[in-house]
Amino acid sequence: MEWDDLRFFLELARTRTLTEAARRLDVKHTTVARRIQRLELAVGAPVFTRTHAGHELTLRGRNLLVEAQAIEDLFLNMDQEETAPGPSVSGIVRVGCTEGYGVGVLPTDLAELRKQHPNLRVDLIVQPRPILLARNEADIVITIDRPDRGPYLITKLYDYTLRLYASPSYLAAHKPIRRLSDLKDHHFVSYIEESGPAKGLPVIWNLVQSSNPGIRSTSIFSQMAIVASGGGIAILPSYLVGQDEAFSPVLGSEVSFQRTYWVMMPTELKRIARVQAVWQFLKRTTREHSQRLMV
Numbered sequence: 001m002e003w004d005d006l007r008f009f010l011e012l013a014r015t016r017t018l019t020e021a022a023r024r025l026d027v028k029h030t031t032v033a034r035r036i037q038r039l040e041l042a043v044g045a046p047v048f049t050r051t052h053a054g055h056e057l058t059l060r061g062r063n064l065l066v067e068a069q070a071i072e073d074l075f076l077n078m079d080q081e082e083t084a085p086g087p088s089v090s091g092i093v094r095v096g097c098t099e100g101y102g103v104g105v106l107p108t109d110l111a112e113l114r115k116q117h118p119n120l121r122v123d124l125i126v127q128p129r130p131i132l133l134a135r136n137e138a139d140i141v142i143t144i145d146r147p148d149r150g151p152y153l154i155t156k157l158y159d160y161t162l163r164l165y166a167s168p169s170y171l172a173a174h175k176p177i178r179r180l181s182d183l184k185d186h187h188f189v190s191y192i193e194e195s196g197p198a199k200g201l202p203v204i205w206n207l208v209q210s211s212n213p214g215i216r217s218t219s220i221f222s223q224m225a226i227v228a229s230g231g232g233i234a235i236l237p238s239y240l241v242g243q244d245e246a247f248s249p250v251l252g253s254e255v256s257f258q259r260t261y262w263v264m265m266p267t268e269l270k271r272i273a274r275v276q277a278v279w280q281f282l283k284r285t286t287r288e289h290s291q292r293l294m295v
Contacts, residue, residue, distance in 0.1 A: 006068045008035035009047065013065050013136060014094065014123075016054030057136055065136070066268045069275075089274040090119030096131030096138030097124070098197040099220050101261060104240045105289060106142075113281050120274060128197055128218040133266055139275050140265045140282070144198035147264070153279075154264040158286055160293035161238045162202060162257040164250035170230040177250055180208060187232035188214040189223050202257045204235050239293045261293075 011021040011032070018029040025032065040046055047061035057065060072091060097106060102124060110122060130145060131137045133152060146154060171177070175185050188204045191197075195218045205214070215231055217223050220240070227234045228246040235257065241247045263282050269275045 003071065005035050005039040005042070006071060008032050009039055009064065010068050010072060012036060012048065012055055013057055013061070013068075014092070016056070016136070018055070053135070062136075062268075066272075069269070069272050088117045088119060089277045090117070090121075091274040092121045092123060093140065093274050093278045094123040094125055094138040095140050095142070095278065097126060097142040098144065099126055099128055100237050100240055101142050102126035103221070104237070105261075105293070109282070109285050113278065116281070117274075117277060120277070122278070128220070129195060130197060133264065139269055139272075140263060140278055142261055142263050142282070144259055144261065145200060146260070146262045151267045152264045153267055153270060154262055155283060156286075157261040157263050157282065158290040158293050159258050159260050162235050162259065163238050163241075163253070164204070164233055164255050165227055165236045165241055165247040166233040166250050167228055167230045167246055168248050170227075170232065171248055171250075173230070180251065180255065183208045183233070184210050185212070186210060187212045189226045189232040189234040190214065190216055191220075191223070192216045192218055198259075200259065202235050204233065207255065237293075 008021065008025065008031075011024050012018065015021045015024065018032050022029040022032045036048065043060060043064065045060040046058050047064055048055040049058055050056075095106075103126070106124070110124070113120070113122065125131055125138050130143065131141050133141055134150070142157065174187075175182065177183060177186070183204075188210055190204045191201060193203055197220075215226055217226070220236070223234050224236060224240065224247075226232065227236070228244075233250055236247070263279070265275060265279060270279075
């Protein structure tokens with residue numbers, strides 16, 4: 001088994017498509033396919049299966065992934081020792097998270113992470129849906145849904161608050177809202193429940209039924225834009241709204257929700273130096289963000 005073949009294996013495991021792996025490696029997709037076939041002959045078993053979603057790792061492939069990442073770390077750290085002393089790490093770590101976290105929390109953290117590890121590359125995967133570790137979609141995931149079981153390391157980051165918001169123009173143009181039951185005469189903006197980023201998010205239609213047609217979106221920022229333009233009332237994370245005058249709280253603190261951000265990664269990645277560095281860094285941000293996210 002050659003290291004060069006493992007490089008092709010790692011890129012296909014990360015991208016899940018021959019075309020994207022070939023683009024990253026600057027070769028033809030047929031070259032990637034040929035290298036994977038050669039690797040499977042050396043291993044003696046298939047390392048990928050083809051699905052409608054792309055190339056999925058087999059059990060042998062998942063085991064090989066851990067070995068290949070450890071070898072990659074050794075190569076990268078050898079290069080690093082020649083150029084930069086100290087505990088810094090290098091390589092690629094894929095971090096998956098929701099839109100709100102990826103825009104409202106993580107950017108400043110990544111700037112600090114880069115200062116600590118200038119040779120580290122972070123691929124930030126921001127999706128309006130859950131990002132699945134079981135499908136190798138990321139190395140580390142920040143999620144709202146805490147899994148009940150699985151071969152994962154899981155730790156709590158911080159809680160955050162959600163409240164009802166509308167634009168001042170919307171509130172001025174519609175019936176006043178003094179109690180929860182008054183919401184039935186209003187227009188709502190919310191997630192498409194079956195396509196949301198988590199199962200446990202509050203849905204405004206569950207608070208009170210409304211006969212008015214609403215607007216649903218898979219994107220929290222699309223919802224915020226609709227609310228700011230006077231399109232209705234939505235449940236939004238307070239840390240995203242902040243002091244923006246385009247949003248006015250509805251019913252104050254009478255209606256509020258608390259949810260939690262969790263960080264998790266596969267247990268087999270804990271010995272990969274670059275993944276462990278990002279994991280520990282994210283855990284150290286807890287104190288900094290806890291108070292701000294609970295406003």
